[in-house]
Amino acid sequence: MTISPSFPGIADQLARQQIELPSWAFGNSGTRFKVFSTPGTPRDPYEKIADAAQVHRYTGLAPTVALHIPWDLVDDFADLKRHAEEHGVALGTVNSNTFQDDDYKFGALTHVDEKIRQKAIDHHLQCIDVMHATGSRDLKIWLAEGSNYPGQEDMRSRQDRLHDSLSTIYDRLGDDQRLVLEYKFFEPSFYHTDVPDWGTSYVQTAALGDKAMVCLDTGHHAPGTNIEFIVMQLLRLGKLGSFDFNSRFYADDDLIVGAADPFQLFRILVEVIRGGGYDNPDVAFMLDQCHNVEDKIPGQIRSVLNVQEMTARALLLDRVALTAAQEAHDVLGANEIFMDAFQTDVRADLAAWRESRGLPANPMRAYLDSGYQQQIAEDRVGGVQAGWGA
């Protein structure tokens, strides 16, 4: 394999890429109709982290694992942290969960009842305690809150209560900690969602302060939305805190990032680089996916490789030529320069580059050949498989 002329120029940048894995991607997931189980599925947070470490081992791309509380509650987070480090990874973002307790049927941080709001706030304060134990920087908040029927809830007062609740949580953050607020177009609520769009996440986090940022989940938009525009705008505003990468055909499908529309992923990464969001600690790259029918560890390997490949293409974009064509209003010329980067097959170069860094040329093959999958399928018999959802 050979390195193409322009590839060496991006090697250093590629070497600094880090993508956080979600612990829940290693558990079973599914739709409201069915969650299929799989041999070898982890039964506790320790096994999830061991699996996540496999992804990093073969790709060098995934040094941290995000936790989800209470799914990943353990008695001793210092011990879990040590376990992660022993496996070559670190614990990352802490995700709160206010959608699986019966008390939250009609809201959590927005609930009309102060007691339930306080319960939800306390859950977040507990998450911050976990962050101190794990050394995590980011508290990521996705709110499943909303309503199913017009008239069911008063959207305005919920928005105000949301601000109050978030303020209380925000005030508890340490100096080096952040609150990252995700938005989502719909689901599990079908009429209204309390944080449905980037605008709402922006105004809510702007009202909190500099340690509050927006999380952009690539699957959480209306059909036809130009996501890279939002990336551009949030970077311009200094408010893009993190990505939840995945892909979708219709709704929030949570498929492997890059699987549904690789060109969209490329455009997003181009805009990330354009706006200074690449190799920038303020902009975290994370996955948020479900592997309903495919194997989970290979699914995560494919995902980080997809991000890496599209990042390489985006880094190859000849921006000097592009700017010249744009300023000359050479529509087809500019588009061709743009597409030239997208159409470049970087796989052989990446394989050679991986080998030069002591990684397997083909991480997927290396993992499949390792015997790990067979081993966990044999070992992890009995117990309750970790699941996602209800």
Add this chain to the structure above:
Amino acid sequence: MTISPSFPGIADQLARQQIELPSWAFGNSGTRFKVFSTPGTPRDPYEKIADAAQVHRYTGLAPTVALHIPWDLVDDFADLKRHAEEHGVALGTVNSNTFQDDDYKFGALTHVDEKIRQKAIDHHLQCIDVMHATGSRDLKIWLAEGSNYPGQEDMRSRQDRLHDSLSTIYDRLGDDQRLVLEYKFFEPSFYHTDVPDWGTSYVQTAALGDKAMVCLDTGHHAPGTNIEFIVMQLLRLGKLGSFDFNSRFYADDDLIVGAADPFQLFRILVEVIRGGGYDNPDVAFMLDQCHNVEDKIPGQIRSVLNVQEMTARALLLDRVALTAAQEAHDVLGANEIFMDAFQTDVRADLAAWRESRGLPANPMRAYLDSGYQQQIAEDRVGGVQAGWGA
């Protein structure tokens, strides 16, 4: 309360309206994130039917209950039939289920493995046996089959296998039985669905014969689809076998019919009447909904009342005047005649008419005052609540 001048003319037609209830609407349902439980939820098919009978008791609109196999499997269907009759209702459409068995992870009627196809076919033959025991006419087939990733499956050969499987099932139908094939745009598969649109359901059922018809679920279309056009076309082709009524804002939300877009429901009913599909035994009206956050029996009462109210408005449409305006290309005049029917508040007339037929003027109020809900909440303690989904 008084009867308006034009209302008497539609009273007879209203009296013949029948809407089938889904047994599963009385069990718990939810999203992939959470299924909330509710006091009083049925624990077996007998209790579901008892609850469904309450809807009919107060509305006079819901004389039959659809079953879902295996959710509603009982040892003795003749006994279940008697139970229903004692409660004043009958058993209706039988719905098959090929989406909750691990064997069907990669398809059922379309599966590449003949053994699994045969298992799925056998399930449908078993459903036909149930139909003989219950006296049901219709076998309704909704297929959750499809794929999540491009390349995962060969769509073409699946379509051919689907035809073969359906043919085998079709051949087993009795002379007075029908097969009704539902289509769905997406979910639980996210890349491709084997019966995604009315066109596919039409060509598949047309290839079977006259006893195969299309089921139109109002929530199973792409954004912006003109559903009443499909109603018109299927009636024109003699292939509209049944409706699954519900409503949606975004995806297949399965909300109460008429809740999201009452004007769309009106337009659909206008087209049903226009095409001879109303009070026509060949076109079954059914509900297919989930009451995730609202009470289930009242949710079903609201649903059948919504259909009744919009049917009344649609029946009030002055078709002679409308045709004259249409033929004169009086765009605003025609639209005004159309909207005049939609904007007519029929609730007082319906209340008076109900009382004249020995029904409560306000079925919802009558049910809520009956004490039934409190009674089942007290009685149905222990046991496993009936659920929907995984």
Add this chain to the structure above:
Amino acid sequence: MTISPSFPGIADQLARQQIELPSWAFGNSGTRFKVFSTPGTPRDPYEKIADAAQVHRYTGLAPTVALHIPWDLVDDFADLKRHAEEHGVALGTVNSNTFQDDDYKFGALTHVDEKIRQKAIDHHLQCIDVMHATGSRDLKIWLAEGSNYPGQEDMRSRQDRLHDSLSTIYDRLGDDQRLVLEYKFFEPSFYHTDVPDWGTSYVQTAALGDKAMVCLDTGHHAPGTNIEFIVMQLLRLGKLGSFDFNSRFYADDDLIVGAADPFQLFRILVEVIRGGGYDNPDVAFMLDQCHNVEDKIPGQIRSVLNVQEMTARALLLDRVALTAAQEAHDVLGANEIFMDAFQTDVRADLAAWRESRGLPANPMRAYLDSGYQQQIAEDRVGGVQAGWGA
């Protein structure tokens, strides 16, 4: 005709409703495929205002007319103002136009070339001059800017140039004048739009100051967007400057407001009232529609009546009962209270109320009987009919 018990309570509020008409609604419009012409179409701004005055004469709802520059350029705006006043109406919002000059093929306020940006800025300064002559308060800016192909333009620098251009325009505003920035999801650009969503319009206007507000056009959103949520949020932020009312099935169809989804219009108006945006001079109600196949003056009459009817229903909403049901988490009860207002047929009450105020009970009938339409069809022969679009 009789007044229902609850109607008198809203009469005063209804009496204060004002809806601004767009001068361009009276000219011919169409699609990229064809613009059909109609007898009687105005040939200059004077005739457009005369037609708009007819709408106000029969409805009492439309006391002002928005201008579009350069479509409505006249030599003497003081004279046009007098003409309007003689017809019983006033001149309202001034709309700029930067989409029909060849220079703006690749942008106007965002153009990479400073000379073209300056030309576009100057056009807006000219509009402000017109505002001084007409006494208009609002400068409404809709930008057709964007790109068709990925890579064609640098979205980020365009956003920065947009800020600079708007700042220059903003600085020229008089103390009592406002700049209102419209957003639009897509069209005429198909890949990216420089102000595609409320979030962008919000951050751009927030960066300008208190005299800059957001204009919400009801047709300018992605499929499935909850528009009333945006209304709520912008009112909460104090940034909802005006509405462009119309309706849509698919894209920016610019159909008669309330024609496609009357329930959505109701929900929007409920949220306007909830948030203090009704009868609030800071929140202007305007129409922005195209009457491609229907007569234009009757089309505008139907439009303002649709808004009035839905406003009446929204005002009838029993908020005390609604709040109680919401706080009790009575989902179906709250929804029923909400729907009760929507389903109330207010037409007879409105007719009686109109007569009590010296207006025709049926404004549409009164207009059609007036002979005006026949008169203009006869009189306005020759000359070039005013058109909209290219």
Add this chain to the structure above:
Amino acid sequence: MTISPSFPGIADQLARQQIELPSWAFGNSGTRFKVFSTPGTPRDPYEKIADAAQVHRYTGLAPTVALHIPWDLVDDFADLKRHAEEHGVALGTVNSNTFQDDDYKFGALTHVDEKIRQKAIDHHLQCIDVMHATGSRDLKIWLAEGSNYPGQEDMRSRQDRLHDSLSTIYDRLGDDQRLVLEYKFFEPSFYHTDVPDWGTSYVQTAALGDKAMVCLDTGHHAPGTNIEFIVMQLLRLGKLGSFDFNSRFYADDDLIVGAADPFQLFRILVEVIRGGGYDNPDVAFMLDQCHNVEDKIPGQIRSVLNVQEMTARALLLDRVALTAAQEAHDVLGANEIFMDAFQTDVRADLAAWRESRGLPANPMRAYLDSGYQQQIAEDRVGGVQAGWGA
């Protein structure tokens, strides 16, 4: 440049690819807001064909040009045919036009007035006469018919009249001629379209006979539609007559094919090949695009190259391996095989292959260097530029 190992195997198939160009792509086009003009735009059908011939000259891909009647009406079609042949191309599909005559405001083939229907039928018979003169095989019918407001038209009787009108046209076809019926989701009608989906086009053409086929325009679907599924189904039914290629982000944007979602174009071509639709004279490949802001001849060159590049990738798909992975339910393996073909950069191979066939390695560069564009810009001064739309 070198030929990769697998490329030679597809060279013969690539050599047989033919893509028909639309004459109207060379005229000016735009949106309802503005049509920008361009130096060098053709002023008559002769100049359009001369321009189209340039595309074929440099790519070898576009041997035929589709005509649009009446836009391309000439006194002597035999002369136009000779003109085409002299330029190295042939005349292809004849497209009818029933959307730009005032008589068709409320329909053409579906119009309630028999005289107008007959006028529209006669126009199609005239098109068949043209086909005899030009030697064209296909009559392509796209109907702009529909309505803007619910109640405006009776959809059912329009569907029946459509059948009658099409039958009359169909009966006039010669033995070797075909009727190809396009469907379109929406626009220029906004409420209902008379042929909105593949199902309607299928049932209408199936009712005519074997010489009637469906035309699939890739831009004419609802958001989220799986277009390759439709390709599969129509090929399976033997009813896919032709493609109108283009691409879209939101509506019917008519952008350069492959520009918005190259992976979708790949998937479509994979399914074409899978179903026997490639190199099959029954399945015509055509472009239907608008070059609103980019140069037209280069825009067409880019378009046919995009189709060629994606065809090459689709032909490279290892179907044996794919089938094996599919049958083993190796979801990630199958997807990787699929993506491997998509990610292969075929440009260098194609360039070498072109040179081996006497074509320029880089057709775009060759055209731009030829001086043709400058020549027509100088020569074609005066006269009325050919336009598309109103």
